[in-house]
Amino acid sequence: MSSKLTLGIAGVAAALIIALAVIILVVAKGGDSKKSTDAPASGSDTPSASATKASADFGGKAASGELRLRGEDPLFLDPAVAQDAGSALYIVEIFSGLVHLDKDLKIQPDLAESWDVSPDGKTYTFHLNKKATFHDGRPVTTADIKYSFERALNQDTASVTAENFLGDIVGARDVSRGRATEISGLKVVDDLTVAFTLDAAKPYFLYKLSYPTAFVVDQRQIKSNPKNWTLKPTGTGPYKLKQWKLGEKLTLEAYDNNVLGAPKLKTINYDLTGGSTLVSYEDGDIDVTGVGLDDLDRIQDRSDKLNKEYTQTPRQSVDYIGFNTNAPPFDDPLVRQAFAMAVDRKKIAEVVLKGAIPVATGILAPGVPGYTADDKTYAFDAQKAKNLLAQSKYAGKMPEITLAESGAGATVGPTTEAIVQFWKDNLGVTVKIQQAESATFFTDIDNGKYQMFHLGWIMDYPDPEDVLDVLFYSKSKQNSTRYTNPGIDAKLEAARIDPNTEARLATYQDVEKQLIKDAVWIPMFFDTTHALVKPYVKNYAFPPVVIERFRDVEVTR
């Protein structure tokens, strides 16, 4: 009897062991190929003296000069291709371009120490800084600029943004459309001088050059390791990627020979394992954390011990309800205006958002040139809204209306619920809410499937062109509201190339007012970053757009 029992148990154990072995085999296979792909990448890395020093620091738990953050895995560290904010956070530290935006969002020299603009505003000549080097010490030359730009545009690179950010250079579109391999408007004068000819005098060109698509990549590394160079890229930025273990940790280490000088902060350790950042912060495992709405009440309470470490910064991003101006009933501006006036955004901000996020005063967010604090949007007026709806051509025969938003479909955000309730109470119109996960949501917006949608716009660079021209020009590829207004088009075209900054911004402000009056959007809220920063971390900033931000941080722990 007992021998059979032993046999039975042995059988179960064997089954378990074999099944586990299969799992381990699969996992181990992945592990093996990982090693083999890592090898060429780490081979191209030349450890410097500072690298050894920093790694020694890293062993000690509380070495000063080390910042500890919680982060997400970047998807892909190729500046020409990545356009998700998650990857961009790392890319802006590891790579750099000819110019960069400082904390006040002013253009500053980076790899280029100076530049001249021709009197007609169409030719930009950049003079590279002799001290500009890649992380392996090789000097940056204009050949690298040419390579990087042409690579970004090349179809093999598969960049969706290249044309958007580099397309103003004459001949750039020929490269992106596969008609040429070289940008005809890019002239390498000598090793340190490069000139770009633009198709028109575009005052925002320098802003576009500050964007990752225009960053410099190392052609030697890419040619020797075309598939995996991004696992350990040789950039030109203030930080080197020292280590990146998927889902575990990512370490950035100061590149002391950076063209703008050695960063004060030497090491940044990202914990990529996930979990509640606030608890980790309170436990002292990380130095900075964002704060969600749910915890905000507590943090903003002055008696809370964390309150002193709380900081809030506006982001250049606007949350809005967009109307499809082709779809009934929103092809009638009166209906759009009625919908805009029927929502009491101030009340939503106070009650639902607990005052954490400011009501939008217009389309242009704070910090974007042309922004003004005065409220340009429709004030809440239930009676007037009702009257406008009664005058519209859909009065009494309102079609079914659906508001689309991105989401998992389980719960509707309280903000959206409040908006829909206002429409019901004040206009007597029942609006259904349709949630779609983001892939479907964006595709359906592209195809004009929705009557209206709840969305946000994040500025790529601080110029009104980046929202007004991109989203409302009738022929823009991103005109998701399908708004067509020849008057607006003419103004946008003029502003694009207006060399007079004041007049140009005035034109944009005019366009903004007109768009709001026409109720193409209901601008809802401006986004805000709420965060906690430990008192021993100095100079930690939350820039309103994604730009390099660690260089001046000091940790005195």
Next chain:
Amino acid sequence: MDGLAGYILRRLLFLPLTLLIVSFATFYITRWGPGDPVSVYSGQYRDQEAFDRVRHKYGLDKPIIEQYGIYLKQIVLHGDFGPSFRFRDRSIPDIIAPKIWVSARLGVYAFILTFLIGIPAGVFAAVKQGSWLDPFVISIFLFFQSIPVLVMVPVLVLVFAAQLHWLPSGGFDGVFSKSMIIPTIALSLPSIAGVARLARATTLGTLNEDFVRTARAKGLDEVTVISRHIARQSLVPVMTTVIGLSLVGLIEGAFFTETLLGIPGIGRFVFESVNGRDYNVILAIVLVITTAFVLANLLVDLALIVIDPRIRAGRGVR
């Protein structure tokens, strides 16, 4: 041994066929659904012409059948799962292996806990049939089974992390860390009831068998009767089946638990990959899980052959 070897071979021959059907269905459904990786990855950039150029580069503009043919050729000839559209510079085994490894380690814990509690609880309930202890024990575990994970996890976090500060609220710091405790409990509690009830039912079926009476008549003490005679006879075959099949659960991961607790496992990753329309990654994960399922089934059957003399005799294997 010929019989057994032939049997294994026959079963294994079905694996490629199964994989073919599963891969085609997954391939077709993912690509046929709305959205595509190029579009979703581009976020607020909606340049359809640029999308088309990128789609062309990845061959996404070809008919789905043709794309499937290319995929099949790649994977059969080169063992290449194709590119991930999100993590473009890493091979797919590189991406999913660490995620599976995380889920598997967590799964082993939950698995052990489930059976460690479930089987004795079920046997106990069966032995106590007729007394209040039987329904009491089973209903405790039924109670835990009926709490949705979406409720259970936040409550555990609230109590043990936020209030008592005994355990971390999430994350994954390896197998020997406190961060394993909440997910292990959350993953095992709901499944204990199933195991306990099964153990109870099979034990009940055996309790009145002749050999049990004989054992008791021999004067064996109750513990020996239960552990040696009842458990062996009834539990082992049934449990082998359940255990074997739930092994697959180890690598499937658990979406809700992993997401709520910020554990970088395969369950959460599948969801992210679906949202990101990372076709090749989704397909690779489905294929791995399918293979594991087929193999687990085979192992269970083999284990049963070894354990159960009747099956063994029937197959003529010894």
